[in-house]
Amino acid sequence: MTQLVLGQVLNGAIIGAMYGIIALGITLTFGITGIVNFALGEFMMIGAYVTYTLAERGMPYPVAVVPACLIAAAAGYLSNKAFFRFTRNNLVNGLLVSIGLISIFESASMLLWTATPVEMHFVLPGALRVGDIGLPKMKLVVFAVIVVVIVATYFALARTWLGRAAFAYAQNPEAAMLMGVHTPRLETAVMLYSTGLAGLGGALYASLYSLEPAMGGVYVLKGMEAAILGGIGSLMGSLWGGVILGVIEGVGSIFLPTAFRDAYGLAVLVAILLFRPSGLFGDE
Amino acid sequence: MIHPIRAFIATATALMAMVLVPAATPASAQDVVKIGQIEAQTGANAIYGWMSSQGAALAVDEINKAGGFKVGNKTYKIQLIALDTRGEPKEATVQLKKLVEVDQAKYIFGPFLSNVFLAVRPYAAEFNGKLLMWGGATRIHDYVGTPGHEFLMRTWNWDAGKNGFGELMVDNLVKTTGAKKVAMLFQNDQGGKVLEDIYVPMFKQKGIEYRLDYFEPGTKDFSAVLAKIGAWKPDFLFPSYADSYLYDIVRQATETGQLTKFFLVRGSLGPGLKNKDGIEEYMVYVPKYFEEAEKKDPKVAKFVKAYKDFYKRDFPYDQAPLCSASCYDHVYMLVEAMKKAGTVDDPAAVKKALMSMTYDGMWKIRFDDKGEAIFNFDVVRLKKGGALEVTHINPN
Numbered sequence: 001m002t003q004l005v006l007g008q009v010l011n012g013a014i015i016g017a018m019y020g021i022i023a024l025g026i027t028l029t030f031g032i033t034g035i036v037n038f039a040l041g042e043f044m045m046i047g048a049y050v051t052y053t054l055a056e057r058g059m060p061y062p063v064a065v066v067p068a069c070l071i072a073a074a075a076g077y078l079s080n081k082a083f084f085r086f087t088r089n090n091l092v093n094g095l096l097v098s099i100g101l102i103s104i105f106e107s108a109s110m111l112l113w114t115a116t117p118v119e120m121h122f123v124l125p126g127a128l129r130v131g132d133i134g135l136p137k138m139k140l141v142v143f144a145v146i147v148v149v150i151v152a153t154y155f156a157l158a159r160t161w162l163g164r165a166a167f168a169y170a171q172n173p174e175a176a177m178l179m180g181v182h183t184p185r186l187e188t189a190v191m192l193y194s195t196g197l198a199g200l201g202g203a204l205y206a207s208l209y210s211l212e213p214a215m216g217g218v219y220v221l222k223g224m225e226a227a228i229l230g231g232i233g234s235l236m237g238s239l240w241g242g243v244i245l246g247v248i249e250g251v252g253s254i255f256l257p258t259a260f261r262d263a264y265g266l267a268v269l270v271a272i273l274l275f276r277p278s279g280l281f282g283d284e
Numbered sequence: 285m286i287h288p289i290r291a292f293i294a295t296a297t298a299l300m301a302m303v304l305v306p307a308a309t310p311a312s313a314q315d316v317v318k319i320g321q322i323e324a325q326t327g328a329n330a331i332y333g334w335m336s337s338q339g340a341a342l343a344v345d346e347i348n349k350a351g352g353f354k355v356g357n358k359t360y361k362i363q364l365i366a367l368d369t370r371g372e373p374k375e376a377t378v379q380l381k382k383l384v385e386v387d388q389a390k391y392i393f394g395p396f397l398s399n400v401f402l403a404v405r406p407y408a409a410e411f412n413g414k415l416l417m418w419g420g421a422t423r424i425h426d427y428v429g430t431p432g433h434e435f436l437m438r439t440w441n442w443d444a445g446k447n448g449f450g451e452l453m454v455d456n457l458v459k460t461t462g463a464k465k466v467a468m469l470f471q472n473d474q475g476g477k478v479l480e481d482i483y484v485p486m487f488k489q490k491g492i493e494y495r496l497d498y499f500e501p502g503t504k505d506f507s508a509v510l511a512k513i514g515a516w517k518p519d520f521l522f523p524s525y526a527d528s529y530l531y532d533i534v535r536q537a538t539e540t541g542q543l544t545k546f547f548l549v550r551g552s553l554g555p556g557l558k559n560k561d562g563i564e565e566y567m568v569y570v571p572k573y574f575e576e577a578e579k580k581d582p583k584v585a586k587f588v589k590a591y592k593d594f595y596k597r598d599f600p601y602d603q604a605p606l607c608s609a610s611c612y613d614h615v616y617m618l619v620e621a622m623k624k625a626g627t628v629d630d631p632a633a634v635k636k637a638l639m640s641m642t643y644d645g646m647w648k649i650r651f652d653d654k655g656e657a658i659f660n661f662d663v664v665r666l667k668k669g670g671a672l673e674v675t676h677i678n679p680n
Contacts, residue, residue, distance in 0.1 A: 134540030
């Protein structure tokens, strides 16, 4: 039993990191620009399918990840220019635009790739065995990449002028603009980065799981949970929120029915929000 | 300036045209047989509906391009109105209403999903005798042939019933592998419950020890539940019913070496082939093993070629139940029944004709006395490395 639980703690942490990368996109977009982008899962889907398409046509997987992120970011840029920039600080409008975009992107991917699930060739087959615990090697790589990306994003925002500008914009856009921050450009940069991150999440996802047009929906909800659990606006909180969520789901599934796996994370989220309404790492 | 009299004449002519054209429509509409279709073409469970709507569309296109079909002295073409339910029961009910009341379709293909069927059934039953519904859903088994459900026929001999493949598959499993412990892993939805209802009594009756776990629809990572099942050490894992889950389950189970033997009743060969070096055994029901059938049967070869030409893409050999192919046959079978009945307007007479015929298409399809389709299927056993063994089963 100990091995089973330990295995799920490790596995949950890895899965949670996947939630974390979407959570990071959510926390950046909402925390800085005030835009609610529930369609982030669709940018993840774009990244996943682009990676799959390129990799199956012979492009090495690490190379295919780059255009996947760029295409997802480009789709994010267009979505921002066409819709999202008009929804700043308006939850309902952001939600409506997101629902519309989810429908459009899902239908487009149905046309392009059909509803048939597709699975990429194994990028890194096999599992690392420690006692009775088996951890797929690719999952470990994915975990490492996500941790590096989130930590790098944290330092980039905490230690650079751009990061300070972003935080200033989040606190008071008018004041930030008066202090020389080019706010429309900043907003675009945040959108590009968050959707590019979602594209990266999708590219990593494609190396682990099968793809289908509706895949984004589940992950954006998990990302949302992770972002709220970690505290909206907290970059490291998004990683920790995802990891905690993943571990709760994994370990909960050992002792309780797996049919309600999603509920375990939600129950803990509600319990934590009762005591810390701004999340574990959010500002009070 | 427009002359007032000319303007009056133009307006009057337009009005007359508006009144007379719809009046003329029924005359031309008589030459068209409308087939409505309610299937999930998108969404998580789209795999069945998407494929079946493709098969029907292909057959309709072929029939219409050939000039239609003749019943009595009249030649008819088919208008297929295929609507996407997205697997949502409420959506499907609204769509069925539209098909029946607005489009006045008397023949409905679908649904393949049990949750959708249960939702549309009460409405469809109001049109008993005026409608013919051809659905593949497993739950249709509970209603077909019962009073008040004469409108219903079941086009797919899924696992349930004496002519279903469930019993035959389990017999095959026990006989060929001697399996004594089977772990079931189904999604927590109507489809999963259907499988539980069918297979739990069957395993009990055959003395097979079993455990049943459910997972949340939408799950992609099964490592926790697979670890739990792996610790129970079953002879076979009997997972899910949709490829959207099977690819992940088989991959994750074999990647860590936890579970390597699989028994499937509704998935495709694809996940097994993809993980052929990780599996020990992968036993799967397929309506037809197309790779083999295409080489042996000219009808299958013709269908595969037509599919590739029509959709301009490769044939999805590793697709789940290939319902598309069966719906292709169903359209032709329905046309044959209309010819035999001598009418396109009387669904009850067409049903009577269907019940008395055997259609020899890609499958040999007939209906039992309740209205459930009986047709041949294949069981494929895939072994480590990709070696295949195909068994052809013909229900009596």
